[in-house]
Amino acid sequence: MLLDDPHAERQCRDDLDALPGLTWRPLGRDDLPEVAALYAECETYxxxxxxxSLADLEEYWxxxxxRPDEDTLLGRxxxxxxxxxxxxxxxxAVTERRGVHLGGAVRPDRRGQGIGRAVLRWQLAHGLAWDAASxxxxxxxxxxxxxAPTGQDDVRDLATRHGxxxxxxxxxxxxxxxxxDPGTSGPVVPGVRLVGWDPTRGxxxxxxxxxxxxxxWGHVDRTEEMWAEHVGSHAFRADWSVLALDEETGAVVGSAINCAWEQDWAVQGYTEGYTDELAVAASHRGRRIGSALxxxxxxxxxxxxxxxxxLGVDADNASGALHLYEALGYRPTAATCVHELTRPISQPATSPARDRDASPGR
Structure with missing residues (x-):
């Protein structure tokens, strides 16, 4: 069945229900601790x-x-x-580009049984049906x-086979x-002043x-609600974040939004402050403001x-950001791959996922 068929989501839901020994229902908030543990097991593997983290899932909920009652299913x-x-x-919330996050997971000891394939097909059918209906x-x-991590061959192969x-x-x-040395004075950029986070400038x-x-790549402007969630999340650290102000105009010309992803610390073996977003105004680039931030x-x-x-960086970032980070002593520790299915608005829908391979997948 084509996944953009009007009946595909229902069929894919039936396929999940047909998996032996499993029952499915939308995530409840009480499920989140167990779901966080499931994700942690998968991520370690x-x-x-x-x-x-549990806090991430709670903030999503x-x-x-x-709409977790519409967009999620938990298999037991x-x-x-x-x-x-x-x-x-x-x-x-965003219509400039309609985004769907495909965040499924299958417990490592249950892979190779067709569960991952059924999960991905439902996810794709649900996203396509939501877009078509709204x-x-x-x-x-x-x-x-x-x-997916670049080395996660099972899910990456599954994604490729589904378009x-x-x-x-x-x-x-x-x-x-x-x-x-935290006791030293901060860096100096002529004409620019570095200051702490100022919530009054929201x-x-x-x-x-x-x-x-x-x-x-991939950017869409955030709504006010999305911005508030971003800087109000459990991971955001206002006291670690930095602004760069133009000394003449007082305007913000740079910012480093810094976070604490504490769920990573025990696994990686060290604590880490993470620069989630480093931004410099186009008018002020080339003045080492990014380095100073x-x-x-x-x-x-x-x-x-x-x-x-x-921090993280797009491998194809044309601004030379990777060279900047390496010059400051940053070194790669991991790599993630983005698999994507795009439906241009000018192109009629065609299936991303004919059942081209009958193997059970992940």
Whole structure:
């Protein structure tokens, strides 16, 4: 069956129900601790550098933008243990590009039984059905994305066989802070002043960061609600984050939004401050503001007693960011691949997933 057939989602749901010994229902909030443990088991097995925490899942659940009752399914075995999650997270807040996050997981000891294949097919069918049912004339293309470690061959092969092409690679980088003295004065950039995070500049910062990232792959401007969730998340650290202000105008011309992904620390064996977004205004690039923001971030991480500084970078970033990070001592620690299925608005829908391979998949 073609996954964009009007009846495909129902058929894919029936296929999940037909898997022997499993029952499926939408995620309940009470399920989240067990689901977090399932993700942790999968992420350890797959050496995934991007780990879900219970707090991440709770924030997703509690967001007014989320519809876990529609976009998720939890599969349990006959003993009641969680075996798999189907997660086709539809971003209903943004219409410029309609995004769907494909976040399914199958417990390692249950792989090779066709569960992963059934999960992915339902996720794709659900995302396609959501878009078809709610699309309006001025909406942008539909983009369904699956992120996986580069070495996770089973899920990457499954994604490829279902029409999700390799679109991008991202590197995770880290550097130790042993050489950083938190008592030294911060870096100096002529005409620019580095200051701490200022929540009173919220609307300005929101506009600035979105504008600075518009030339980056995959970016879409965030709604006010999405921005508030971003800087209000459990991982955001205002006291580690840094702004760069133009001394003449007082305007924000750079920012480092820094986070603590504490769920990673025990697995990687060290604590780390993470620069989640580094932005510099196009008008001020080439003045080493990015280097200064990272150096000040490192100083703040060291002052907090952390072992390392980390960040992620698009391998195809045309700005030379990777060279900048390497010059500052960052080194690659892991790589993630993005598989993507895109439906341009000018192109009639065609199936991403004829059953081209009868093997059970993941």
């Amino acid at each position: 797959d050496a995934n550098p991007e780990r879900q 509690d967001s007014p933008r989320s 075995d006959e003993a009641g243990a969680a075996v798999a999650v189907a997660w086709s997270g539809c971003n209903r 699309r309006e004339d001025d909406y942008g293309p539909l983009v369904l994305r699956l992120y 999700l092409v390799v679109e991008r690679f991202f590197f995770e980088l880290s550097r130790r802070l042993d050489d950083i 609307p300005e910062l929101h506009r600035f960061v979105d504008l600075a990232f518009r030339d980056h 990272l150096a000040e971030s490192m100083r703040r991480f060291a002052a907090a007693g952390l072992d390392a500084a980390g």
